[in-house]
Amino acid sequence: MPAALSAAVRPCERALEGIEAELQLFVPSDVSFVEEAVELVARHVEASFVDRRTVRFNVRVALSEALANAILYGNGEDASKGVSVHVLFGRNTVQIEVTDEGGGFDYCLLPDPVLPFARMLPRGRGIYIIRELVDEVRFNALGNSICMILRRD
Amino acid sequence: MTFSVRKEPNSVVVVAVDGQLIVGNRQELKQKILDSLDAGDRKFLIDFTSTGYIDSSGLGVLVSLSKKIRDQGGDLRLAGLNEDLKTLFELTKLDTLFAISDAPAEALAAF
Secondary structure, three states, X not given: OOOOOOOOOEEOOOOOOOEEEEEEEEEEOOHHHHHHHHHHHHXXXXXXXXXXXXXXXXXXXXXXXXXXXXXXXXXXXXXXXXXXXXXXXXXXXXXXXXXXXXXXXXXXXXXXXXXXXXXXXXXXXXXXXXXXXXXXXXXXXXXXXXXXXEEOO | OEEEEEEOOOOEEEEEEEEEEOOOOHHHHHHHHHHHHHOOOOEEEXXXXXXXXXXXXXXXXXXXXXXXXXXXXXXXXXXXOOHHHHHHHHHOOHHHOOEEEOOHHHHHHHX
């Protein structure tokens, strides 16, 4: 079992419009930490979201995908690198930003995983699933950071 | 998260996924089923009745196992998916790739 991860929500110190609190978490590049990191973040998001189903399933799956991509493909499971998870709790949104220490990738080049030939492939569904489960997805210019945005409707 | 394996009287190997099927444990599931395939078993049912969520790594292992089992003349069936998991299979179109039953007993009878 990996050592326990910990993080606490604190009031946002920076002057970000509409952002009331934030949480930061550092996850080692080891896939055995993913489930614990997902639970830790999801519990905090759950406390601030009315739609529990969104958190129970969508947030957990989307964050698991983002962490897996960051650890496996971003950092190449390099133990000297880590993954940063930064959650911003706003009045109307929750933003979950996952950043690795890799060289980034071009998300525009990803093939459509639901095309008939692609369905038979074991890989290539992660970003597609994230896009389906959260309200908005953004990448930074380098392509090593994904921001998943959930809105309170 | 654990996997329990049992063999039914009709030679179906039933693997129950208790917890999540994600990047951190998907190789464990894959190895259990491949070991069983190597030992001569050909009929497999994965029971998701007690599963919380599955990520794309977990789905990828299911796709990979499905091909390996089919190549050996075997049959893989899935059962017990809750509404969230059914939605995940539908949005990835993997519901067209797998034989999915609502209840494990229904899947067992279909072999």
